Amino acid sequence: MRTNIRHVVFLTVLGICYLLCNARLPFKPRDGSLPFLVYFPSRYRGLCVGTLVSRTAVITAAVCVTNPTIPIRDTRPINVITAATYRHPRRGIRVQVVKIIIPNLHNVSTPNKGYLMQKSPAILLLKRKVPDVLAEIPLRALDIDYKGEEVLSLQEECLIPGWHFFYKGDKIYPVHKFLLQRNVRVQFLNIVKKKMWCEALTMKFQKALTNLGFIGYFDTTACVCIRDPDRTAQPCHVSYLLRAIAPRHASLDIASIDGRPNHASLACLPCQALSTNYRNRIL
The missing domain is CATH 2.40.10.10 (Trypsin-like serine proteases)
Structure with missing residues (x-):
C-alpha cells in the first residue's frame, strides 16, 4: 500500500514538473545583470x-x-x-x-x-546554442539616445556595459580580469579636466594591454572617462563599446547592480564601435 502511495506521489510531482517546464515564463535576468x-x-x-x-x-x-x-x-x-x-x-x-x-x-x-x-x-x-538561462528570452530592445538629447549631470550614477580594467592609485590589477559591467558615476564629461584625467588613464590602460601581450593599434582620437564610486575600476575607453544606462523615466525597465529597480534609458557617449547600438537596430 505504501509503495503504491509513493508511486502516486512520484507521478504527481513528475507531472507538475513537466507542466511547469513546458509552460514556463520567458527567462528574465536577475537584477543588475546583462546576460546578452x-x-x-x-x-x-x-x-x-x-x-x-x-x-x-x-x-x-x-x-x-x-x-x-x-x-x-x-x-x-x-x-x-x-x-x-x-x-x-x-x-x-x-x-x-x-x-x-x-x-x-x-x-x-x-x-x-x-x-x-x-x-x-x-x-x-x-557552433552551438548558448544555454537559454544565459540568453535572455525574449530579447529586449534597448532605447538609444542617438541624438544625444539625454543630458547626464555630473556625478550621476549609471550602469556601464562594456569592458573596463581594475585600477587603483598607480596600479592596474589583476592582469587576468576585466569588468564587463559596473555602476559608475559620470565625471569629467565635457569638462576641461578631461585631458589631465583621461589621457593619463589611457596611457596606463595601453601599458596594461601591452603587458598582456597586445601589439595591435590603439585609436587615440577619442575617449570618455567615467569615475567609479569606490575608485577600484576606472573605465577609460577609446573606440570600444560604451553605453551608459542612466536612471531615467523611459520604457526600458532595468535594475541597478545593487538590486534597486530603476527605469532606464541609454545616454549616447562618443565612442565608435558600439555593439549595443547595432543590436538595437536589428531588433
Whole structure:
C-alpha cells in the first residue's frame, strides 16, 4: 500500500514538473545583470565585447574581427565567452565561432575602407546554442539616445556595459580580469579636466594591454572617462563599446547592480564601435 502511495506521489510531482517546464515564463535576468553581453580576445583590439542577438549569433564591431588593410581574411578560430561579469581564464562558457559576416568592401579604396570598417558591425555565428538561462528570452530592445538629447549631470550614477580594467592609485590589477559591467558615476564629461584625467588613464590602460601581450593599434582620437564610486575600476575607453544606462523615466525597465529597480534609458557617449547600438537596430 505504501509503495503504491509513493508511486502516486512520484507521478504527481513528475507531472507538475513537466507542466511547469513546458509552460514556463520567458527567462528574465536577475537584477543588475546583462546576460546578452559576451566578450572575446581580439587580435586587432586586445579585447572586444559583443551582444547576443539570438542563441547562435553575436553582433560586434567589424574592427574587432578583421583588418581592412590586409586583403587576406583571418580564419583562425575565435571563442566567445558568455555568463561572466568579468574576464577570467576559468569563468564563463566558451562557444566557438564558425562563421563571421562582415560588409563587402573589396571595391572600396583603402583609406575609405578603414573608415567604413570602423563604423560597421560584424555578425559571429556560433557552433552551438548558448544555454537559454544565459540568453535572455525574449530579447529586449534597448532605447538609444542617438541624438544625444539625454543630458547626464555630473556625478550621476549609471550602469556601464562594456569592458573596463581594475585600477587603483598607480596600479592596474589583476592582469587576468576585466569588468564587463559596473555602476559608475559620470565625471569629467565635457569638462576641461578631461585631458589631465583621461589621457593619463589611457596611457596606463595601453601599458596594461601591452603587458598582456597586445601589439595591435590603439585609436587615440577619442575617449570618455567615467569615475567609479569606490575608485577600484576606472573605465577609460577609446573606440570600444560604451553605453551608459542612466536612471531615467523611459520604457526600458532595468535594475541597478545593487538590486534597486530603476527605469532606464541609454545616454549616447562618443565612442565608435558600439555593439549595443547595432543590436538595437536589428531588433
